[in-house]
Amino acid sequence: RTATQLGYCLDHHPAPGEILDETHSFTIIKELRTGDRCNAQIVLTDNGKVAKIYDPLYYRFDYYDPVWERYRSELKADAVYEAEIDYYNEFLAYEEFAGDPVQGTAMPRYFKSWTINVPVTLDGRVLFRQVRMILLEYILGKCMLDIEPSNLSLQARRNVMVKLIEAYCDIKFKGVVQHDIAPRNIIICGENYEDLSLRVCIIDFNRSTVFHVAFEVPRSKAWAIFRYRNPLLHFSGLDDNPTFDGWLSEDEHQTKAWMWHLWEDGVAGKYAKVKENPKRRWSAVVLDDNDVDWEGQHPTTGDTLAAETAQIGVQGMHRRRMRDANQEEEDQISTQDNQSSVMEYDHPASQGERLVDDKNAKHDSFHGFNNSSDNSTDKNTNSEAFSST
Template sequence: MPFSTSTYALPLDYHLWRPPPEPDKPPLPYRSGFQFTARRVKPPPPFLAEYTDLPTGPFSRFLKEARFPDDNFLRTTTLVDYCLSTSSKPLPCELLEETAAFEVIREISVRDGSGRGGSQVFTCRRQGWKESLVAKVYDPLYYPFADEDFPCFPNDVVAKAEHDFCLETAAYYQLDKKFGGSLIPKFHGSWLLKVPLKHRHRFVGFVLLEHLDGVPLNTLSPKRYTQEERLRVLAQTMEAEVELRFAGVMHEDIAPRNVICSGKDLSAKDLQVKIIDFNFVTIFPLLGDPAPCASELLPESPIEWFWGGWPGEMEEWVPEEWGTLEWNQWLKDTWGGSSRFKLVQEEHLTGVAEAVNNV
C-alpha cells in the first residue's frame, strides 16, 4: 500500500507491530495426496487498485459491510481469526452446476510466509480426466500478513486474495477464447473449495488451468545459449505481450518467471512460449476502454512498442554489448516487413525515440 509518511498519520506504535504468533494456524493443506471437492463459480469483478469503481449494487454493499476492516482490527487480530471472521460472509460468486473431485499430484509453489505473492500452485488430477491440470489457489490464510514494502503494516490478506482470484479470472475470461492453449494456458474455470479451520469451514477460490509441458524461462541460463537463440525467445515473448494487449489485457509483469518455453532447445523449429500469471494485469474493457482488436485489424508492431528500450525484466536475454542503436536495428530487422503487425513509419519512430529520451 504505497503512501507518503509525510502525509499519512502514523500511529505512535506503528513500528512495534509484528505478525502475531499463530498457534491455531494449520499446516498448508495443499500437499501431494491432498484430496478435495470443488464447485465451479463465476466470481465478481476485481475491486482493488484501478478497479475500485467497478463494484456496484449488492457487491458494492457487500464490500462495504463485510470487507475492509479498519487498521486497528488488522493490527490486533491473527490471520486465523481474521479468516474465520469472514468465513460466514464468503465472496459472493455466481454458483454454477459443475462440481468435481481433485487430488494434488505435485507442488509447484506451495509455501507459507513472506517473500512471495501468496497464491499456492500445484498440479492436480481431476477425477475422470486423464491429463493433469494446474490449480492456482488464493488462500488468504497463507498470504504474507506483513506488507512486503512496509513490514510494520499488516496486509488485508482477505481482500488481496479475493481480488487476485477475481482479477485472474477476469483476465482468462477476456483472453481464453482467442489465446487459451496457444499464448496462454487453456482456462478450465474458477472454483471454490471448502477448507476446515477450527471446526468450521471457509471457502477458498482457485483457477484451474492447462498443465503446460515446458520449462520456465527463469530456470534457463541465457549464457548457455547463442545470441540467435536468446533473441528468438525474446522475440516470441514480445510478440505475445503485444498480442495480449491487442486482445484487451496489459500483462504488466512480463518476466522470465512468467514465460514458459516448450523446451530447453531454443533453436527447435517448434519452439513456443506461453505467458502465465495474470494477477497484476490491466483489463481494458473492465475500465471502460474497448480492446484494440474491437476497432483495429492488426496489433501494434513490436517495433513501435519496444522502440528505444527492451522489456525491463528480460534484460539478461538481450546481448550484453547492445545499446539502443543495436536494439532498434534488431527491431527493424525482425519486424520491419511483417504483415502480422501494423506498419510503422520511420518518422513516427523518431518521435517515439525523442519521447523516450525525454522521460
C-alpha cells in the same frame, strides 16, 4: 498460522458469486509452489491440470513498513483483500481469452474457476471457509529465469525473444496487460530454442489489467493504444531493460536494427506497418492512422491521440493519467471519511494492499462479477464451478 489470521479469514469472506451445479474432484500429486507467505498456492493435480489456490491463510498478514513502524502492532495486511484481488485479476484475464487461440499458446489454457468450503475446527466447532481457485494447463517447459543465455547461440536467444515479444503483444493488443513480464513468469517449451515453432508461454496474471473493464467501455473501445499494433511501438527500449540482460546483443544499434527488420512492415498484416519517427531516432509512428486509432480519442477523457503519440512514451502517459485519477479518488475518500481505520494503497487496476486495524477491521465487497474459485489443502478436493461473466 496464528488464530488471529484464521479468525480474520473466517470473519471476512470473498465476494459472493453464483454457484453452479457443476463439480470437480481431483487429488493433489505435487506441490509446485506452496507455503506461508507464498500468496497463491500452486499444485499439480492427478488430472494433469494446475490448481492455483487463492487462500488468504497463506498470504502475508503481518505488515511492516519503516514509515509505519510505530503502528506495527496495530496494523495488519488485509490478506483476504489481497487474495481476492489476485483471483479477480487472473480470472478476468483468463476469461477474456476464453475460446481464443491465445490460450494454449501465449498463455496457459484455462479450465474455469471454482470454490470449495474448507472445513476448520475452532473451539470445538466445525466452521467453513470459502477459498477461490482456478484450473490451468500444466506447462511442460523450463522457466526462463533458470536458463543461462550465454550458453545459447545468438539465433536461439533471438528466437526466444521474438516469441516472447509476440506472445506479449498477442495478449496486449487484445486489451490485457500482464504488468509483470519477467523471466520468472515465462516458460519456454521445447529443447531446440532455434525452432521457429518454439512455444514461449507467459504465466501469472494476478497483476494484469483488462482495459475494457478498467475503463468501463466496450471491448472495441478499450483505448487507442491497443490499436497501435506493432511490437516496435511497445518494445523499442527493450535492450535497455536489465530484466533481459544477456538475451539480446549488447550492441544497441544492432539490436534495434534487428527489431526493425522483423516488424517494420507489419509481418504480412499481423501488425500495423510503421516507419521511423524523423524527430526521434529508433522511435516509430504508424503509417495508417485510420487502421490503428479508434476515432482518434481516448474513450474516457476524449483526448485526441495523433499517430505521433504512439511511441513508447504513450504508455507512461497512460500510467500518469491513471495515477492522477487514482490520487484524486483517494483524496476524495480521505476527505469524506478521515476517521476511517483503513488505509489503502490502490493500483489503478484494482490491485493493492489494505492495512486494517485489528479492532475495527472491515472488508469491502467487489461488484460486477460472479465467478469464483477455490481449493483446500486437503489432498482430495471437490469443488463447485462459478458462472462466467
